[in-house]
Amino acid sequence: MSFPTPSENAARRSKYVRAALLGVAVLVAVPAAAHANAAPHANTVTKEIAAVHADTATATDPVVHKTIATDLQVPWGVAFLPRRETLASERNTARVLSVTPSGKVREVGVVPGVNAAGQGGLMGLAVSPSFARDRYVYAYLTGETDQRIVRMRYTGGRLGAPEPVLTGIPTGTSHLGGRIAFGPDGFLYVGTGDAGTPDSAQDRQSLGGKILRITADGAPAPGNPFPGSPVYSLGHRNVQGFGWDSRGRLWASEFGQATWDELNLITPGANYGWPVVEGQASTPGFVDPLWQWSPAEASPSGLAIADDVIYIAGLRGQRLWRIPLQGEGIGTPAAFLTGEYGRLRTVVRAPGGKLWLTTSNRDQLGTPRPGDDKILSVKP
Numbered sequence: 001m002s003f004p005t006p007s008e009n010a011a012r013r014s015k016y017v018r019a020a021l022l023g024v025a026v027l028v029a030v031p032a033a034a035h036a037n038a039a040p041h042a043n044t045v046t047k048e049i050a051a052v053h054a055d056t057a058t059a060t061d062p063v064v065h066k067t068i069a070t071d072l073q074v075p076w077g078v079a080f081l082p083r084r085e086t087l088a089s090e091r092n093t094a095r096v097l098s099v100t101p102s103g104k105v106r107e108v109g110v111v112p113g114v115n116a117a118g119q120g121g122l123m124g125l126a127v128s129p130s131f132a133r134d135r136y137v138y139a140y141l142t143g144e145t146d147q148r149i150v151r152m153r154y155t156g157g158r159l160g161a162p163e164p165v166l167t168g169i170p171t172g173t174s175h176l177g178g179r180i181a182f183g184p185d186g187f188l189y190v191g192t193g194d195a196g197t198p199d200s201a202q203d204r205q206s207l208g209g210k211i212l213r214i215t216a217d218g219a220p221a222p223g224n225p226f227p228g229s230p231v232y233s234l235g236h237r238n239v240q241g242f243g244w245d246s247r248g249r250l251w252a253s254e255f256g257q258a259t260w261d262e263l264n265l266i267t268p269g270a271n272y273g274w275p276v277v278e279g280q281a282s283t284p285g286f287v288d289p290l291w292q293w294s295p296a297e298a299s300p301s302g303l304a305i306a307d308d309v310i311y312i313a314g315l316r317g318q319r320l321w322r323i324p325l326q327g328e329g330i331g332t333p334a335a336f337l338t339g340e341y342g343r344l345r346t347v348v349r350a351p352g353g354k355l356w357l358t359t360s361n362r363d364q365l366g367t368p369r370p371g372d373d374k375i376l377s378v379k380p
């Protein structure tokens with residue numbers, strides 16, 4: 001599979017624009033002839049343009065087609081429940097919100113014990129793979145003395161009290177990780193950060209600077225690379241995004257220090273180098289990233305994989321990166337939506353194949369725009 005260069009993208013965009021204009025022309029002509037007494041309805045035209053777009057989807061750019069929710073405060077975790085209901089966490093308020101596809105937002109709980117200082121707060125959310133039976137929703141939070149994974153039962157439209165699942169993840173004011181997701185193997189993966197103590201990333205006894213893999217009850221998952229340890233990979237500075245491709249391979253984004261942000265292919269027990277090396281260093285003992293960006297271009301938080309294409313949301317980079325998987329590696333990354341919505345925090349694949357994308361303009365580093373923060377729906 002080849003991947004378009006930026007100039008090819010521009011060419012494809014013009015092709016799309018021509019196709020869309022042609023679609024409008026056809027629509028205006030056809031209803032006028034077929035329904036001479038009825039003016040074409042605006043919604044029909046919009047739907048038909050969308051259909052033209054869908055027909056040329058392989059040749060088009062990711063596009064925001066709908067704003068799902070507005071006026072949120074740093075939405076961080078997004079997790080999809082059955083019956084088209086979605087839960088979203090707000091980092092600084094510790095609120096958990098229920099969001100419907102039509103954009104109805106309702107608070108279902110405020111998680112106690114959250115210390116939203118610095119980059120911390122209520123972050124990742126994950127729905128139990130056996131939610132229909134156990135009703136558990138998992139969350140990654142920054143507390144007073146540590147960071148931890150908790151779970152709460154979601155019944156009757158309300159979140160119950162948090163029950164600790166994994167405690168002792170190092171805390172601080174920065175590099176706090178926070179992403180959680182159940183893998184295809186049914187175990188819970190956790191992206192942590194060095195919490196401002198870089199050497200913790202190389203210390204197998206520390207839960208900082210790692211990707212962890214645990215059971216639904218918080219025990220080290222069977223088959224982990226270091227017996228009796230939740231550590232799955234080490235040498236990470238700050239992992240806030242990961243996902244699995246169609247072959248079950250795990251990919252993770254990582255914030256660099258000042259030079260290189262990273263996209264890594266994660267294998268169990270591997271060491272990704274921080275703080276000894278950053279970016280592609282070709283140093284024995286450390287696995288190099290498949291791609292690296294300057295923090296100004298990326299500062300990558302959330303990562304989603306849809307149809308074997310990786311999407312990464314950039315905070316400082318204020319753009320959505322699209323990286324096609326190709327053979328054993330990747331094709332050429334391309335950036336979209338640059339600067340259009342400000343800082344982008346989380347991208348997740350929604351049921352049905354769209355992507356949900358969140359802004360992060362009400363964190364300390366953002367400049368809020370009207371309606372911020374938002375959850376957007378993107379056609380990939």
Ligand SMILES: [Ca+2]
Nearest residue numbers: 272273274279
């Ligand atoms: Ca690295």
